[in-house]
Amino acid sequence: MHNPLESQRPSATTGPMRDDMPRATPSQVIGLLGGSFDPAHDGHVHLTREAIKRFGLTYVWWLVSPGNPLKSRQPATMEARIARARDEMRDPRVTVTGIEEQLGTRYTAETLAALSRLYPGVRFVWLMGADNLTQLDQWQDWHWIMENIPVGVLARPGYRISACTSKAARLYARYRLPANASRLLGRSGAPAWCFVNMPMMPHSSTQIRKDGAWTRTGEPTSPAP
Known part of the structure; x- marks a missing residue:
């Protein structure tokens, strides 16, 4: 059985760099924000801009995932979600990419391991909302993530206390900036993580779907008002 505390990176299929993969140079600090983005919205945009400012990032890549292993619901098509994300996030410092599908990785740890090999010398920072920190211990190889990639955590409504008292936060408390x-x-060399407060927005992909403004085809069920 795989031991998540082993120093060897999780395996991932990494072929030659493709022309449509993001470009980066050594020493750049690039934040990685992963998720289904089903759909992307103002909250993602706000969190990203706060992360660039708070963590001193050169760029941020939105990693639009093929699917979330923790969720049973299938998201809208990759094409629809990427198109929506690019329409929402109009900032030259941010790249929207479906690189996980190209890499064939399923879990975050696999993706981070593959990117570390493909982009030697680039300093990656994994970005997450506080709601994800509360459940990080459910992720595949979550120890590897914490011990190999600096993690930037941004406040989310209702999750400040639970995030900072979560299993991951307690176990890695001495590495918190x-x-x-x-x-x-x-x-900073990993392990290192930092929690920052920020002005928060109530937007939610789940609520947008419930309101019928986004479906599996990426189209609203009724015209927008």
Whole structure:
């Protein structure tokens, strides 16, 4: 059985770099925000811009995932979700990519391992909302993530306390950077993580779907008002 604390990176299929893969150069600090983006919305945009500012990131890549292994519901098509994400996130510092589908990776740890091999010298920071930190211990090889990639955690409505008292937060408490040192995260060696507060927005992909403004085809069920 795989031991998530082993220093060897999880395996992933990584072929030659394709022309449509994001470009990066050594020493850049690139934040990675993964998810289904089903659909992308103002909350994702706000979180991303706050992350760039708070963590001193050069760029951010939105990793639009083929699917979430923890969710039973299948998302809209990759094409629809990427198109929506690019329409929402109009910032030259942010690249929307479906690189996980190209790599053939299923879990976050596999993706991060593959990117670390494909982009030697690039300093990656894994970004997540506080709601994800509360359940991080359910992720495949979550120890590997914490011990190999700096993690930037941004506040989400209703999750400040539960995130900072979660299993992952408690286990890696001594590696937490204070919020006033958040810009050092990308230059810190893992394990390192930082939680920052920020003005929050109530937007939710789940609520957008419930309201009928987004379906599996990526089209609203009725015209927008």
